[in-house]
Amino acid sequence: KPNLWFTELQSENMSLGLRIEKTIHSEETEFQTMEVYETGQYGRLLVLDGCVMTTDKDEFVYHEMLSHVPMHTHPNPKNVLVVGGGDGGIIREVIKHPSVERAVLAEIDGAVVETSKKYFPHIAQGLSDSRVDVQIVDGIKYVEEHKNEFDVILIDSTDPIGPAVGLFSKTFYDSVSEALKEDGIMAAQTESPFANQDLIRRVNEDISKTFPITKLYLAHIPTYPTGMWSFTMGSKVHRPQDVKEVRVKDTKYYNLGIHHAALALPNFVKELV
Numbered sequence: 481k482p483n484l485w486f487t488e489l490q491s492e493n494m495s496l497g498l499r500i501e502k503t504i505h506s507e508e509t510e511f512q513t514m515e516v517y518e519t520g521q522y523g524r525l526l527v528l529d530g531c532v533m534t535t536d537k538d539e540f541v542y543h544e545m546l547s548h549v550p551m552h553t554h555p556n557p558k559n560v561l562v563v564g565g566g567d568g569g570i571i572r573e574v575i576k577h578p579s580v581e582r583a584v585l586a587e588i589d590g591a592v593v594e595t596s597k598k599y600f601p602h603i604a605q606g607l608s609d610s611r612v613d614v615q616i617v618d619g620i621k622y623v624e625e626h627k628n629e630f631d632v633i634l635i636d637s638t639d640p641i642g643p644a645v646g647l648f649s650k651t652f653y654d655s656v657s658e659a660l661k662e663d664g665i666m667a668a669q670t671e672s673p674f675a676n677q678d679l680i681r682r683v684n685e686d687i688s689k690t691f692p693i694t695k696l697y698l699a700h701i702p703t704y705p706t707g708m709w710s711f712t713m714g715s716k717v718h719r720p721q722d723v724k725e726v727r728v729k730d731t732k733y734y735n736l737g738i739h740h741a742a743l744a745l746p747n748f749v750k751e752l753v
C-alpha cells in the first residue's frame with residue numbers, strides 16, 4: 481500500500497491520520513481549500529481548510545444527531561432552514577420528516593454543493609428534492625433578512641475560525657431567534673468538550689441569553705477531534721426531555737433511547753453549561 485497519509489492537525493498537540501488510497505479532488509474555492517480523498521478506513525473523505533468535514537462511514541452520526549434531536553423536539557416542523565451544510569447531509573435527514581413542507585439550505589460556498597453532488601451522491605441526494613431550496617448566500621445575511629418564518633434552524637458550520645466565525649456569535653443567535661417562529665428551535669454543532677471547553681461555555685451562555693431552554697447534547701464521531709462531539713440546542717417553548725416517540729425510523733444512530741441518552745452529560749461537561 482502506498483504510504484500516503486492525510487493528517488488533520490486538530491490542535492498543537494494532536495492529529496488524526498488517515499491512509500489515502502487516492503486523491504479524488506483538490507480545489508481552491510472562493511472561500512476555502514477543498515479536498516476529497518479515498519481513504520482505506522472511512523471511505524471518501526471531504527476536507528475543508530485542512531479539517532475533516534465528513535466521511536462516508538461516519539457521516540450518519542453527525543447528520544442524524546444535529547437534525548433529529550431538534551426536529552423531534554418540535555411537534556410539527558414544516559419550515560426548516562439549514563445554515564452551512566453544503567454537502568447536503570443535514571437536508572437529507574430533515575426531509576425524512578413527513579411534516580416538512582420546505583427546507584432551505586443557505587450555504588456560502590457553491591463549490592461545496594457541487595463537489596458533494598459529484599463525489600458524495602448518497603449525502604447530497606436530498607438537495608434535488610422538490611421541497612428543498614438551495615441558496616448560495618451568506619447565511620448570516622439570509623437569517624437577518626427573514627423574520628418569524630422557520631420552525632427549526634440548524635447550523636452546520638465549520639470550526640469557529642475562518643468563514644464560520646460569525647456563526648458562533650451572540651448577534652447571530654439573536655437573529656436566528658428572530659427568524660424563528662414563536663415556538664421555534666435552533667441547534668448548532670459546538671465542537672468537542674475535550675478540546676473546546678471555552679467555546680462550549682461561551683456559546684451556551686450566549687444561546688441561553690436568547691432562548692429560555694438551552695440544552696447541550698453529545699454524540700460519538702470518530703473522525704472529529706477527540707471523537708466526542710457536542711451540539712447545542714436553543715428552544716423557545718418545547719423541551720427535548722419531553723419527546724415520547726420517534727417519527728423517523730430509517731436512521732443508523734438516532735432512536736428514542738439515544739435521543740434521551742444524548743442529553744445526559746458527564747460531570748466535566750455539566751460544569752461547562
Ligand code: AG3
Binds near residue numbers: 569
Ligand atoms: N461540519 C464540521 C464539523 C467540524 C469538524 N471539525 C474538525 N474536523 N476540526 C461538518 C459538515 C458536515 N455536513
